[in-house]
Amino acid sequence: NAGVTQTPKFRVLKTGQSMTLLCAQDMNHEYMYWYRQDPGMGLRLIHYSVGEGTTAKGEVPDGYNVSRLKKQNFLLGLESAAPSQTSVYFCASSYSDRSLYEQYFGPGTRLTVT
């Protein structure tokens, strides 16, 4: 049982380049989330999904797109990377029962945009 996995673990992009971050979970969770965490700051929600084929915007969605084509995968795309998107990106998943909103996180992707 791998839990939540993320690829890649590290990436360096040049301004304007694009990339896709992949998140996978094997816990059969309905909900999945993408967060970013900047140094000394808390987690901020970028986008989330409550089920296969559905996505919604979080607190800081601009500059990112997401897709949830399969229940176990949640992809985060950066179409044209900017230095302001340098951050650590965490994916998480949870059950849909509101009494079980505990989120399980992946190990993170450290992205640097130069």
Add this chain to the structure above:
Amino acid sequence: RKEVEQDPGPFNVPEGATVAFNCTYSNSASQSFFWYRQDCRKEPKLLMSVYSSGNEDGRFTAQLNRASQYISLLIRDSKLSDSATYLCVVNEGTNAGKSTFGDGTTLTVKP
């Protein structure tokens, strides 16, 4: 004002000490509450959920005060391995996307 506020610390305590963290939230409709632990350069991991009646897990006790809109985490007999950042999380309960994380409180336990 932030929706979820924590004292950033750092809290520096000796081994064996008892330390308490508070977290205040602004949305009175909040229904679910959690404490997460985050080690340096690692992902957050659930420490414990916080129930209305309060709950305890070994050396850790979490309490909820709905009237004053705060939750607390008490750590007894601190260990070196307790050194980490502790994140308070509050969820409105009606929307999965409405989990709000505090910025965290940093704890360092010294020998």
